[in-house]
Amino acid sequence: MGWFTRTTPEERMVREVTRAASDLVQSQPRAQGGGGGSETRWHGASRALRSMSSWLPFLGSPNRDLSTPERKTLVARSRDAMRNHPIARAAIVRTRTNVVGTGLICRPQVDHEVLGLTEEQADILNAQIQREWEMYAGDPRECDAEATLNHYQLQALALVSAMTGGDCFVTTPWIDRPGTIYSTRLQLIETDRVSNPNGQPDSQFMVEGIEFDEYGAPVAIHICTGYPDDKFLKYPLRWERVEVFGAQTGRRRVLQVWCDKERPGLKRGAPYLAPILEPLQKLERYASAELMSAVISAMFTVFIKKTDSFNDGGQGQPLFGDEDPAPGVGGGGSGAVELGEGAIVDLAQGEEPMVANPARPNAQFDPFFSAIVKEIGAALELPLEELMLHYSSSYSAARAAMLQAWRFYTMRRWWLVCDFCQPSYELMFDEAVARGRISAPGYSDPALRKAYTKSIWIGPARGAIDELKEAKAARERIDVGISNETIETAAMTGETWQQVNRQRARELVQRRANGTTVEVAPAKPAVATKPEPEEIEEED
Structure with a gap:
């Protein structure tokens, strides 16, 4: 019996498709233009272009x-x-x-x-x-x-x-x-x-x-x-x-x-x-290698060379690694030689050190590392500034990175509310109604049940780089009519406007009762002034 190789149905399909594509290329004239031509109208579907010939993914079900x-x-x-x-x-x-x-x-x-x-x-x-x-x-x-x-x-x-x-x-x-x-x-x-x-x-x-x-x-x-x-x-x-x-x-x-x-x-x-496991693993290995190289280069060791008036003829001190590891035992050597911070190594007679400059730290490490992290962050929907918590550019660029990241956070928060928070809240509501702790007439009707269990979920506020500017922008949005106090309160403090307003009213009543009310002067009309130098935003 001869040896044979068993092929899977997917491999046989790839061979048939590749053979058919090759026959099609040989039977049709090459198209003009387009960087060398292609046998398909879409270059991305070509199986003849060198850049695409090895890209042969399968079509399968989501679970496959x-x-x-x-x-x-x-x-x-x-x-x-x-x-x-x-x-x-x-x-x-x-x-x-x-x-x-x-x-x-x-x-x-x-x-x-x-x-x-x-x-x-x-x-x-x-x-x-x-x-x-x-x-x-x-x-x-x-x-x-x-x-x-x-x-x-x-x-x-x-x-x-x-x-x-x-x-x-x-x-x-x-x-x-x-x-x-x-x-x-x-x-x-x-x-x-x-x-x-x-x-x-x-x-x-x-x-x-x-x-x-x-x-x-x-x-x-x-x-x-x-x-x-x-x-x-x-x-x-x-x-x-x-x-x-x-x-x-x-x-x-x-x-x-x-x-x-x-x-x-x-x-x-x-x-x-x-999606980012492969570049992440390579980047981690690269960063670890650079870190180890920097550590080794920082361990500068001084070698002391001894001179002798005659050749030892092979009768000198033993080579590194051959000496007695215990210093002072039998008048032997001084132990294994290794790198150390500020170490001084006593060389044997006739040996001469070779000095190598590792050129560390590498000046190109940070630009390359940042470039790969940008690519990883793009796949994860997290800007570089947000992923590394390093806001070194202008105010506008940092705020744009924060806003872009918060679009991703808001989407994730909505998914968590739909999959976990709201269903668990409805389960508690069911038991509360069944135990009689909450009176909900007609709760068995699915439409009324949805009316009873409606809720909003408020998470931590996104914060602000410059709170004064954010507050002024919120007031302008409310005055223009494109927002309201409920939306702005939730965005800036993470609380509902109703709760903040009730608490503020109680505080004012308490202040009047204590006689500690502070009279606020009416706001004066805004006068156009020349902006201060620190208020001028520079784009990178």
């Missing part, structure tokens, strides 16, 4: 293009980069700090028009709902199945887990605990634990532990009791099937917090760092 082995590798490398690579960690923690920070605050906003309530009645109901939510969200024993983190800390953990793992799952078990008000808990499940039972291959209606119907809607997920890839498990693994929606009520039992869903029909997500 993000297969289980590749996704596991991406997740493992993303977590390792998060632990050990400064740029990767900076991208993750910067997003966590700006998207969540100290937590996204829920402000109930019931739709009083649909519910037939007056604005005063709606305010009273909103205050009652917010009290119930704060009792639930602020206590780890109330909201966390592990009784470790409150809801605001869970938000940060869910975001980081989804960004490093591609997605994160949240189950809602019913756990009774002494001394608690509610029994609905939130349990975060890492992406590794959701998989096909016993390592079964994907099927028509199950992909990587997610079971779905004919329309692609999730029906159930299969959660492993441990980590299937853990090599040191000492107990047998089993999988639990958890329905995504309750069979009787349709209540959410499983939440999937996505990092990104880039294609329709995709069931599992890719990590946030997946």
Whole structure:
């Protein structure tokens, strides 16, 4: 029997397509112009151009293009980069700090028009709902199945887990605990634990532990009791099937917090760092090599050469590495020779040092490093200034970088609210109504339920480089009519205007009662003046 090579269907397809393209090129005359011609109208579709001939990607389904082995590798490398690579960690923690920070605050906003309530009645109901939510969200024993983190800390953990793992799952078990008000808990499940039972291959209606119907809607997920890839498990693994929606009520039992869903029909997500892992690894190796070179060059060592009146004829001191490592033993040498800060090395007779200049630090390191970080930041939607926390350009350039980054943070915040915050708030609301803690007539009607559970989520404010300029700009937007006080208050302080206004009114009443009211003179008309030199913005 002769030796043979077994080829996959994809390899056979590539060979057939390449052979067909070659036959097409030989049978047709080359097109004129276009840098040498092409057999296709679009140069990007050419298989004959030298620059494109080796680029042969496959067309596959969303789940095939993000297969289980590749996704596991991406997740493992993303977590390792998060632990050990400064740029990767900076991208993750910067997003966590700006998207969540100290937590996204829920402000109930019931739709009083649909519910037939007056604005005063709606305010009273909103205050009652917010009290119930704060009792639930602020206590780890109330909201966390592990009784470790409150809801605001869970938000940060869910975001980081989804960004490093591609997605994160949240189950809602019913756990009774002494001394608690509610029994609905939130349990975060890492992406590794959701998989096909016993390592079964994907099927028509199950992909990587997610079971779905004919329309692609999730029906159930299969959660492993441990980590299937853990090599040191000492107990047998089993999988639990958890329905995504309750069979009787349709209540959410499983939440999937996505990092990104880039294609329709995709069931599992890719990590946030997946597109930049290769340049990130190369950049880390380059930076480590430059750092080590700088350290070695800083260890300048002085060599002392001894002279002798006659040739030792091979009877001199032993070579480096051959001497007794213990100094002073038997009158031997002085130990192993190595570099050190300000070290003086005594050379053997007849030996002469060779001086090499490593030319460190490298003057081209910072420009090249910054150029690669810019490319990485572009893929991550984070400008260089925001990623490195280095605002060295003008005010306008720094503010533009901050605004561009906040577009990304706002989008991430909205995804987190849709996938985690609002669903968990509605679960608490369901139990509060069932226990009679909140009166909600007609709550069983899905339309009225949405009216009752409407809310806004406010996160930490984006801050300002120059608060005076930002405040003046906000006042101008309000005066012109393109904004309002609610929007500007939320953007600058992270609070609602209603809450700020009520607190301000209470403060003024208290001041008048104490006799400490400060009279504010009416504002004078603005007079055009020549701007000061520091107010003139220079563009880079």
